[in-house]
Amino acid sequence: MAAKRGPADPGRRERIMAATQRLLLEEGIGGLSHRAVAREAGVPLGSTTYYFETLDDLLDGATRRLTEQYAHWLHEWGAGLGDPSPAELVEHLADLVETQLAGSRAELVLSFELMSAAMRRPELRPAAVLYAETEREVIAAHTDPHTARALVLVLDGILLQSLAARTPPSREEITAPLAALLTPEG
Known part of the structure; x- marks a missing residue:
């Protein structure tokens, strides 16, 4: 009976995926290529095509992971809100916008780039709409659908x-349109 053969580098696929995300x-x-990913991951070029045959496979895997990470983060954020009043929800959502603009700019840019790319590339649509679907799901827990x-x-x-x-928007520029929806009388 022959000995089982396994990958010489069991962490290689994960390093490729992490490099793709970075x-x-x-x-x-536009900066994604098998060659660039291999260089970033420190693996031979053939490894990227072994695990991810096409560039779309790489893109799909990485965007799914990024959107899943965002979904996890957003669900934790939403769970921490408790049962806010509409006026409190306005403030929480404004905090969310400010947090994303201050600390998650690269993720935001990628999410909008992904949405734009999905307009011409239908295979990207599931990952692109996951951002909005997650936001809608989390916010719907605090208001109607x-x-x-x-x-x-x-x-x-x-x-x-x-x-x-x-320049980033002022707090008023963020809260005013949110308040128009959540607290129209106030």
Whole structure:
């Protein structure tokens, strides 16, 4: 009976995936290639194509992991809100926007880049819509589904415009459209 053969480097696939994520966050979709990933991971080029035959396989795997990490983080954020009033939810959502703009800029840029790329590449749509679906799910736990959808659309608009702006939005620029949906009388 022949001895079982296994990979000489069992952590190689994970290093390739981590390198792909780093490249996506630093360079975007346009900077992704098997060669760049191999260089970043410190593995032979053939290893990237062994584990991920096509560039789309690499992109799909990395974006799924990034969106799953974001979903986990967002669910934890939502669970920590308790049972906020509409006015408190406005403030929590404004805090979320400010947190994302301050600390998660690369992830935000990639999420919008992924949405844009998915317009022409249908295979990217499941990963691209996971961001919005997760946001809607988390926010719907604190309001009704229709308002949650409207809030996600407003949040995406605020974040997208903020990424392109020279200066971050003021707190009032963030809270005013959220308050218009959640506390229209106040």
